[in-house]
Amino acid sequence: MAYSEKVLDHYENPRNVGSFDKEDPTVGTGMVGAPACGDVMKLQIKVGANGIIEDAKFKTYGCGSAIASSSLVTEMLKGRTLDEAQAIKNTSIVEELVLPPVKIHCSVLAEDAIKAAVADLKSKQK
Amino acid sequence: MTNETQVMPIYMDYSATTPVDPRVAEKMIPFLTESYGNPASRSHPYGWIAEKAVENARNEVAKLVNADPREIIWTSGATESNNLAIKGASNFYSSKGKHIISVATEHKAVIDAVREMERMGYETTFLQPEPDGLIDIKKFKDAIRPDTVLASVMLVNNEIGVIQDINALGKVCREEKIIFHVDAAQATGKVEINLEKLPVDLMSFSAHKTYGPKGVGALYVRRKPRIRIEAQMHGGGHERGIRSGTLATHQIVGMGEAFRIAREEMEMENARIKKLQSRLLSGLIEIEETYVNGDIEKRVPHNLNISFNYVEGESLIMAVKGIAVSSGSACTSASLEPSYVLRALGRSDELAHSSIRFSIGRFTKDSDIDYTIRLLKEKIGRLRELSPLWEMFKDGVDLEKVEWAEH
Numbered sequence: 072m073a074y075s076e077k078v079l080d081h082y083e084n085p086r087n088v089g090s091f092d093k094e095d096p097t098v099g100t101g102m103v104g105a106p107a108c109g110d111v112m113k114l115q116i117k118v119g120a121n122g123i124i125e126d127a128k129f130k131t132y133g134c135g136s137a138i139a140s141s142s143l144v145t146e147m148l149k150g151r152t153l154d155e156a157q158a159i160k161n162t163s164i165v166e167e168l169v170l171p172p173v174k175i176h177c178s179v180l181a182e183d184a185i186k187a188a189v190a191d192l193k194s195k196q197k
Numbered sequence: 198m199t200n201e202t203q204v205m206p207i208y209m210d211y212s213a214t215t216p217v218d219p220r221v222a223e224k225m226i227p228f229l230t231e232s233y234g235n236p237a238s239r240s241h242p243y244g245w246i247a248e249k250a251v252e253n254a255r256n257e258v259a260k261l262v263n264a265d266p267r268e269i270i271w272t273s274g275a276t277e278s279n280n281l282a283i284k285g286a287s288n289f290y291s292s293k294g295k296h297i298i299s300v301a302t303e304h305k306a307v308i309d310a311v312r313e314m315e316r317m318g319y320e321t322t323f324l325q326p327e328p329d330g331l332i333d334i335k336k337f338k339d340a341i342r343p344d345t346v347l348a349s350v351m352l353v354n355n356e357i358g359v360i361q362d363i364n365a366l367g368k369v370c371r372e373e374k375i376i377f378h379v380d381a382a383q384a385t386g387k388v389e390i391n392l393e394k395l396p397v398d399l400m401s402f403s404a405h406k407t408y409g410p411k412g413v414g415a416l417y418v419r420r421k422p423r424i425r426i427e428a429q430m431h432g433g434g435h436e437r438g439i440r441s442g443t444l445a446t447h448q449i450v451g452m453g454e455a456f457r458i459a460r461e462e463m464e465m466e467n468a469r470i471k472k473l474q475s476r477l478l479s480g481l482i483e484i485e486e487t488y489v490n491g492d493i494e495k496r497v498p499h500n501l502n503i504s505f506n507y508v509e510g511e512s513l514i515m516a517v518k519g520i521a522v523s524s525g526s527a528c529t530s531a532s533l534e535p536s537y538v539l540r541a542l543g544r545s546d547e548l549a550h551s552s553i554r555f556s557i558g559r560f561t562k563d564s565d566i567d568y569t570i571r572l573l574k575e576k577i578g579r580l581r582e583l584s585p586l587w588e589m590f591k592d593g594v595d596l597e598k599v600e601w602a603e604h
Contacts, residue, residue, distance in 0.1 A: 095355070103602050104601065106545075106546065106550075106596065106601070107546040109511075109546070111586060111601070112379075130583055130584060131583060132583075132584045132587075133509050133512060134510075134511035137512075176578075
C-alpha cells in the first residue's frame with residue numbers, strides 16, 4: 072500500500088494528539104465510527120467566548136489515512152468559527168492528503184467527526 | 198528495480214514465501230542454460246539428462262513424505278495441486294455422491310475450488326474450527342453424509358500455524374469411505390509427514406514455502422489403495438495422463454533439492470526456530486492486552502499470530518516498517534475485511550483487524566527477534582497513545598456496551 076507523503080507525514084508526526092476534559096462547557100466532543108469497521112475517531116474542539124475554535128485535539132483508531140485525516144482536520148479547525156467548521160468538506164481532505172479511492176471513507180468519517188463535535192458543543196450551549 | 202538504495206526491512210513473512218536456498222538456486226541454474234532438454238524427449242541425451250534430473254527430484258519429494266515416487270505428480274504449485282485434487286477426485290467419484298466437506302479456515306485455493314464444485318452442482322459444508330483453530334472430531338463426523346465424496350483439511354494453517362490432527366480425521370474418512378485431501382503447503386520441512394502411515398489419499402505440496410522456487414509444486418496421489426482423479430490440464434499426457442504440460446526441469450530440480458535439504462535439516466532447524474519463537478513470544482506478551490491466535494501448543498514453531506488490542510491493523514503494519522510481516526494472509530491483505538481465518542476462530546472484528554502474523558525461518562537471526570520486540574513495544578505504545586479505544590479501556594469503560602455512531 073503506497074501512502075502519499077502527506078499521509079506519512081501526518082502519521083509520523085501527528086498534530087494535536089490528546090484529550091480535553093469532556094465535561095468542560097467550552098469543549099465539543101465528536102466520536103464517530105466503530106471498532107468493527109476498523110475506524111474510530113474522537114475529535115474535540117475548544118471554543119473561545121468569541122465563538123472561534125481556539126484549539127482542537129484528536130485520537131484515532133484506524134489506518135494511516137484515518138489518522139492523517141483526523142490530524143489534518145485539527146489543523147484546519149483552529150481559528151475557524153463553528154459555521155466555517157461545519158462547512159469543511161471531505162473533498163478538501165482528500166485533495167490535501169491525496170487519498171486513493173479506497174481511503175475516501177476516512178475523509179468522510181473525519182467530516183462526520185467535525186459535525187458531531189460541533190453538534191455536541193451546541194447542545195451544551197443550549 | 199529501485200533506483201535509490203532502499204533499506205529493506207527484516208523479513209518475517211516466511212509463510213507468504215521463502216527465499217530460495219542458495220544451494221537450491223545453484224542446483225537449478227545448469228538446467229536453464231546447459232542441460233535445457235525437454236524431459237519428454239526420448240531420443241537424445243538432452244532429454245535423458247533432463248528426465249533423470251526430474252526423476253531424482255521426484256525421489257527426493259517422495260522421500261520427505263515417505264511415499265512412492267510414482268505417487269508424486271508435478272504441478273505448478275499447491276494452488277494447482279489443490280484444484281486438481283478437489284476437482285479431479287470429486288468429479289471422478291461423483292457417482293458416490295456430491296457432498297464435500299472442508300473447513301472455514303482453509304486457504305483460498307481450497308475454499309474457491311470447493312465453491313467452484315458448488316457451482317457445478319455439489320453441496321458443501323465448511324466446518325467452523327474451535328477457538329484454538331483445531332477441528333473437533335465429533336463435529337467432523339457429524340458433518341458426514343451418505344453422499345459425502347471428499348473432505349479437505351489443511352495440515353498446517355498458513356495464518357495461525359496450527360497443526361490439525363490429520364491422522365485422526367483420516368481414520369474417520371477411511372471408515373466412512375470418503376476421499377481425504379490434505380493441503381500440506383505450509384507443512385513440508387516443518388512437521389513430519391509419513392504417508393505410509395497417514396490415512397491420506399491426496400496431498401498438496403508447494404516448493405516456495407520450503408526454500409524452493411515459486412511456480413512448482415506437487416500432488417501426492419495414493420496407489421495403495423488406489424485413488425484416481427480426472428485430469429484438469431490436457432495435452433500430451435504427461436505425468437501418466439494426470440497432468441499434461443512440459444515439465445519445467447529447473448523448477449522441479451529446485452523443488453527436489455529444497456525437499457532434500459528439508460528432510461536432512463528439519464530436526465535441527467526446528468529446534469533452532471523453536472528457541473527463536475519462544476524468545477519472540479516472551480518478549481511480545483510483555484506488552485499489555487496481547488492475544489495469541491491459535492492453539493499455543495499444536496502449532497509450528499515458525500508462526501506466531503498475535504492480536505494487539507486497541508490498535509488498528511493497517512496502522513500497525515505501517516508502524517512496523519522495519520520488519521516485513523503481514524496482517525492476516527497475503528491473499529486477503531488487499532481487501533478491507535478482517536481476516537476470515539481469525540473471524541472463524543471467533544475473534545472479534547477488532548482483534549481480527551489488529552493482528553500481525555510473524556513467520557520466521559531458516560535465515561532468521563536472534564538479533565532480528567530482539568529488534569522486532571523493541572520495535573513492537575515502541576510502536577504499540579505510540580499507537581495506543583493515539584487510540585481513543587485504549588483511552589476508554591484505561592478509563593475502565595466497557596467497550597462492549599458502547600453504542601457506536603457507525604456510518
